[in-house]
Amino acid sequence: ETGVTQSPTHLIKTRGQQVTLRCSSQSGHNTVSWYQQALGQGPQFIFQYYREEENGRGNFPPRFSGLQFPNYSSELNVNALELDDSALYLCASSVTSGRTDTQYFGPGTRLTVL
Amino acid sequence: AQSVTQLGSHVSVSEGALVLLRCNYSSSVPPYLFWYVQYPNQGLQLLLKYTSAATLVKGINGFEAEFKKSETSFHLTKPSAHMSDAAEYFCAVSDPGGSYIPTFGRGTSLIVHP
Numbered sequence: 001e002t003g004v005t006q007s008p009t010h011l012i013k014t015r016g017q018q019v020t021l022r023c024s025s026q027s028g029h030n031t032v033s034w035y036q037q038a039l040g041q042g043p044q045f046i047f048q049y050y051r052e053e054e055n056g057r058g059n060f061p062p063r064f065s066g067l068q069f070p071n072y073s074s075e076l077n078v079n080a081l082e083l084d085d086s087a088l089y090l091c092a093s094s095v096t097s098g099r100t101d102t103q104y105f106g107p108g109t110r111l112t113v114l
Numbered sequence: 115a116q117s118v119t120q121l122g123s124h125v126s127v128s129e130g131a132l133v134l135l136r137c138n139y140s141s142s143v144p145p146y147l148f149w150y151v152q153y154p155n156q157g158l159q160l161l162l163k164y165t166s167a168a169t170l171v172k173g174i175n176g177f178e179a180e181f182k183k184s185e186t187s188f189h190l191t192k193p194s195a196h197m198s199d200a201a202e203y204f205c206a207v208s209d210p211g212g213s214y215i216p217t218f219g220r221g222t223s224l225i226v227h228p
Contacts, residue, residue, distance in 0.1 A: 002157065042204050042218030043158065056215055090157050105157030 002026060004093050004106035012112045013081050021076045021109045023091035031055070031096055032074045033103060034066060037088040049074055050096075078111075086113045116141045116207045120219035128227050133177075133192040135222050137205035140186065147188040148206040148216065149179055158204065164188060166210070175199070200226045 003026035013019050025032050031050045035043035045058035049068035063079040072093070078085055088110050092103035121136040139145055146165050150158040162173025169181040179190045188205060205219040 002159070004157070040220070042206070042220050044218070045215050058215055092157070102160050102163075103158075105159065107155065107157050 002104040002106065004091065004104050006089075006091055006106040006109050008109060009107070010110045010112075012114065014114050015081055015083060017081050018077065018079045019081060019111060021078075021089050021091075021111070023074045023076070023093075023106055025072045025074070025091075025093035026104050029093035029095055029104070030072055031094045031101070032068055032072065033092045033094075034074075034076045035090040035092065036060075036085075037090060037108070038084075039087070043090055046076070081113045083113050086111060116145060116209055116217050118205045118207050118217060118219040120203075120205050120222045122222055123220065124223045124225060126225040126227065127195045129197055130194050133190070133195045133199065133224065135190040135203050135205075135224065137179075137188045137190065137219060138186050139188060139205075139207045141207060141209065143209060144183070146208045146210050147179075147181060148208075149173065149177070149188075149190050150204045150206065150218075151175075152202040152204065152221075154201075161190070161203075195224075195226050197226050197228065200224055 005024045007022045033048040034046040037043040047057040048055045052068045065077045068074040088108045090108045092105045094101040094103045117140045119138045148163045149161040162171045164181045172178045177192045202221045204221045206216045208216040
Protein backbone atom coordinates (compact mmCIF):
# COMPACT_ATOMS: atom_id res chain seq x y z
CA GLU A 1 0.00 0.00 0.00
CA THR A 2 1.44 3.34 -1.09
CA GLY A 3 -1.33 5.60 0.19
CA VAL A 4 -2.06 6.75 -3.36
CA THR A 5 -5.56 5.99 -4.57
CA GLN A 6 -7.11 6.32 -8.00
CA SER A 7 -10.69 6.26 -9.23
CA PRO A 8 -12.37 4.71 -11.00
CA THR A 9 -10.62 1.35 -11.27
CA HIS A 10 -11.99 0.64 -14.72
CA LEU A 11 -13.74 2.80 -17.28
CA ILE A 12 -15.22 2.21 -20.71
CA LYS A 13 -15.80 5.13 -23.07
CA THR A 14 -16.51 5.57 -26.75
CA ARG A 15 -14.40 7.43 -29.27
CA GLY A 16 -14.92 11.20 -29.14
CA GLN A 17 -16.05 11.28 -25.51
CA GLN A 18 -14.28 13.02 -22.65
CA VAL A 19 -13.02 11.38 -19.47
CA THR A 20 -11.81 12.53 -16.05
CA LEU A 21 -9.59 10.34 -13.91
CA ARG A 22 -8.88 11.11 -10.28
CA CYS A 23 -5.92 10.62 -7.98
CA SER A 24 -5.53 11.15 -4.27
CA SER A 25 -1.90 11.68 -3.30
CA GLN A 26 -0.13 10.36 -0.27
CA SER A 27 -0.47 12.73 2.68
CA GLY A 28 2.19 15.46 2.68
CA HIS A 29 3.12 15.04 -0.98
CA ASN A 30 2.92 18.21 -3.08
CA THR A 31 3.86 16.73 -6.44
CA VAL A 32 1.88 14.42 -8.68
CA SER A 33 2.84 12.88 -12.01
CA TRP A 34 0.62 11.10 -14.51
CA TYR A 35 1.66 8.25 -16.80
CA GLN A 36 0.05 6.30 -19.62
CA GLN A 37 0.90 2.60 -19.82
CA ALA A 38 -0.27 0.88 -22.98
CA LEU A 39 -0.58 -2.89 -22.96
CA GLY A 40 2.85 -4.53 -23.05
CA GLN A 41 4.69 -1.21 -22.74
CA GLY A 42 6.41 0.76 -20.04
CA PRO A 43 4.77 3.85 -18.57
CA GLN A 44 5.03 7.06 -20.58
CA PHE A 45 5.20 10.38 -18.76
CA ILE A 46 2.25 12.66 -19.47
CA PHE A 47 2.86 15.59 -17.10
CA GLN A 48 3.72 16.59 -13.58
CA TYR A 49 2.06 19.08 -11.25
CA TYR A 50 3.85 20.81 -8.40
CA ARG A 51 1.90 23.01 -6.02
CA GLU A 52 -1.03 23.25 -8.45
CA GLU A 53 1.03 24.24 -11.50
CA GLU A 54 2.22 22.13 -14.42
CA ASN A 55 5.90 21.43 -13.89
CA GLY A 56 6.84 19.34 -16.90
CA ARG A 57 5.13 17.64 -19.81
CA GLY A 58 5.84 14.66 -21.98
CA ASN A 59 4.99 14.20 -25.64
CA PHE A 60 1.19 14.26 -25.33
CA PRO A 61 -1.26 16.53 -27.19
CA PRO A 62 -3.15 19.38 -25.46
CA ARG A 63 -6.32 17.29 -25.24
CA PHE A 64 -4.57 15.70 -22.24
CA SER A 65 -4.88 18.19 -19.42
CA GLY A 66 -4.70 18.14 -15.67
CA LEU A 67 -5.48 19.87 -12.44
CA GLN A 68 -4.01 19.70 -8.99
CA PHE A 69 -6.04 20.93 -6.05
CA PRO A 70 -4.95 22.63 -2.81
CA ASN A 71 -5.32 19.33 -0.96
CA TYR A 72 -2.92 17.88 -3.60
CA SER A 73 -5.47 15.56 -5.12
CA SER A 74 -5.47 15.76 -8.90
CA GLU A 75 -7.34 15.02 -12.09
CA LEU A 76 -6.35 13.91 -15.55
CA ASN A 77 -8.75 15.00 -18.28
CA VAL A 78 -8.72 13.62 -21.79
CA ASN A 79 -10.89 15.17 -24.49
CA ALA A 80 -11.92 13.73 -27.84
CA LEU A 81 -10.95 10.19 -26.90
CA GLU A 82 -9.24 8.05 -29.51
CA LEU A 83 -8.93 4.29 -29.67
CA ASP A 84 -5.19 4.56 -28.92
CA ASP A 85 -5.98 6.22 -25.60
CA SER A 86 -6.93 2.79 -24.26
CA ALA A 87 -4.37 2.14 -21.55
CA LEU A 88 -3.66 1.96 -17.84
CA TYR A 89 -3.30 5.47 -16.41
CA LEU A 90 -1.06 5.75 -13.38
CA CYS A 91 -0.55 8.63 -11.03
CA ALA A 92 2.40 8.94 -8.72
CA SER A 93 2.98 11.33 -5.87
CA SER A 94 6.21 12.49 -4.28
CA VAL A 95 7.22 14.77 -1.45
CA THR A 96 8.73 17.32 -3.82
CA SER A 97 9.46 17.64 -7.53
CA GLY A 98 13.09 16.71 -6.97
CA ARG A 99 14.60 14.45 -9.60
CA THR A 100 15.61 11.74 -7.19
CA ASP A 101 12.54 11.83 -4.98
CA THR A 102 10.82 8.50 -4.71
CA GLN A 103 7.51 8.40 -6.51
CA TYR A 104 4.67 6.43 -4.96
CA PHE A 105 2.33 4.97 -7.55
CA GLY A 106 -1.36 4.31 -7.33
CA PRO A 107 -2.92 1.11 -8.71
CA GLY A 108 -4.06 2.83 -11.89
CA THR A 109 -7.25 3.33 -13.87
CA ARG A 110 -7.82 1.00 -16.82
CA LEU A 111 -9.44 3.01 -19.64
CA THR A 112 -10.96 1.23 -22.61
CA VAL A 113 -12.04 3.30 -25.61
CA LEU A 114 -14.44 1.60 -28.01
CA ALA B 115 17.59 12.00 -25.62
CA GLN B 116 17.71 9.16 -23.17
CA SER B 117 16.49 5.64 -23.62
CA VAL B 118 16.67 2.24 -21.96
CA THR B 119 16.63 -1.19 -23.50
CA GLN B 120 15.53 -4.18 -21.48
CA LEU B 121 16.84 -7.36 -23.03
CA GLY B 122 14.27 -10.13 -22.95
CA SER B 123 10.58 -9.48 -22.58
CA HIS B 124 10.32 -12.65 -20.46
CA VAL B 125 12.82 -14.28 -18.10
CA SER B 126 12.07 -17.65 -16.55
CA VAL B 127 13.93 -19.01 -13.51
CA SER B 128 13.46 -21.77 -10.98
CA GLU B 129 12.77 -20.95 -7.36
CA GLY B 130 16.11 -20.52 -5.59
CA ALA B 131 18.00 -19.67 -8.78
CA LEU B 132 19.80 -16.44 -9.59
CA VAL B 133 17.69 -13.67 -11.07
CA LEU B 134 19.33 -11.45 -13.70
CA LEU B 135 17.31 -8.81 -15.52
CA ARG B 136 19.21 -6.75 -18.06
CA CYS B 137 18.99 -3.03 -18.68
CA ASN B 138 21.16 -0.94 -20.96
CA TYR B 139 20.80 2.80 -21.18
CA SER B 140 21.64 5.51 -23.62
CA SER B 141 22.34 8.98 -22.28
CA SER B 142 24.60 11.85 -23.23
CA VAL B 143 25.20 12.65 -19.56
CA PRO B 144 25.65 10.49 -16.47
CA PRO B 145 22.10 9.45 -15.77
CA TYR B 146 19.93 8.62 -12.83
CA LEU B 147 18.68 5.04 -13.10
CA PHE B 148 15.78 3.24 -11.47
CA TRP B 149 14.26 -0.21 -11.24
CA TYR B 150 10.55 -0.62 -10.55
CA VAL B 151 8.40 -3.70 -9.99
CA GLN B 152 4.75 -4.01 -10.97
CA TYR B 153 2.61 -6.79 -9.56
CA PRO B 154 -0.63 -7.73 -11.35
CA ASN B 155 -3.32 -5.07 -11.03
CA GLN B 156 -1.05 -2.80 -9.03
CA GLY B 157 0.98 0.32 -9.64
CA LEU B 158 4.76 0.48 -9.78
CA GLN B 159 6.92 0.16 -6.71
CA LEU B 160 10.47 1.48 -6.58
CA LEU B 161 13.02 -1.30 -5.99
CA LEU B 162 16.16 0.81 -6.08
CA LYS B 163 17.75 3.87 -7.66
CA TYR B 164 21.21 5.04 -8.72
CA THR B 165 21.89 8.75 -8.33
CA SER B 166 25.68 8.95 -8.86
CA ALA B 167 26.76 7.73 -5.45
CA ALA B 168 27.86 4.12 -4.95
CA THR B 169 27.80 2.10 -8.16
CA LEU B 170 26.40 -0.98 -6.40
CA VAL B 171 22.91 -0.17 -5.23
CA LYS B 172 20.97 -2.32 -2.81
CA GLY B 173 17.21 -2.24 -2.89
CA ILE B 174 14.23 -3.84 -1.27
CA ASN B 175 13.33 -7.53 -1.28
CA GLY B 176 16.98 -8.61 -1.70
CA PHE B 177 17.48 -7.01 -5.12
CA GLU B 178 20.57 -5.08 -6.13
CA ALA B 179 21.91 -3.46 -9.28
CA GLU B 180 25.32 -2.32 -10.43
CA PHE B 181 25.94 0.78 -12.52
CA LYS B 182 28.63 0.06 -15.13
CA LYS B 183 29.47 3.15 -17.13
CA SER B 184 31.81 1.32 -19.50
CA GLU B 185 29.02 -1.08 -20.46
CA THR B 186 26.18 1.49 -20.14
CA SER B 187 24.36 -1.11 -18.09
CA PHE B 188 22.32 -1.27 -14.90
CA HIS B 189 21.39 -4.93 -14.54
CA LEU B 190 19.15 -6.09 -11.70
CA THR B 191 20.08 -9.20 -9.73
CA LYS B 192 18.86 -11.29 -6.83
CA PRO B 193 20.79 -14.33 -5.57
CA SER B 194 17.79 -16.56 -4.95
CA ALA B 195 14.38 -16.21 -6.58
CA HIS B 196 11.17 -16.58 -4.62
CA MET B 197 7.77 -17.36 -6.07
CA SER B 198 6.63 -13.96 -4.83
CA ASP B 199 9.17 -12.26 -7.15
CA ALA B 200 7.04 -13.11 -10.19
CA ALA B 201 6.07 -9.72 -11.62
CA GLU B 202 6.85 -7.17 -14.33
CA TYR B 203 10.10 -5.25 -13.88
CA PHE B 204 10.83 -1.86 -15.44
CA CYS B 205 14.13 -0.03 -15.81
CA ALA B 206 13.96 3.77 -16.11
CA VAL B 207 16.42 6.59 -16.79
CA SER B 208 16.28 10.31 -16.16
CA ASP B 209 18.61 13.22 -16.83
CA PRO B 210 19.96 14.77 -13.62
CA GLY B 211 20.43 18.10 -15.33
CA GLY B 212 17.05 18.35 -16.97
CA SER B 213 13.44 18.37 -15.90
CA TYR B 214 12.16 15.23 -14.29
CA ILE B 215 10.86 13.21 -17.23
CA PRO B 216 11.76 9.59 -16.70
CA THR B 217 11.98 7.25 -19.66
CA PHE B 218 10.91 3.67 -18.99
CA GLY B 219 11.90 0.49 -20.75
CA ARG B 220 9.29 -1.89 -22.11
CA GLY B 221 9.54 -4.17 -19.13
CA THR B 222 10.64 -7.72 -18.42
CA SER B 223 8.22 -10.28 -17.09
CA LEU B 224 9.87 -12.52 -14.47
CA ILE B 225 8.43 -16.02 -14.26
CA VAL B 226 9.42 -18.18 -11.29
CA HIS B 227 8.91 -21.93 -11.48
CA PRO B 228 8.59 -24.09 -8.36
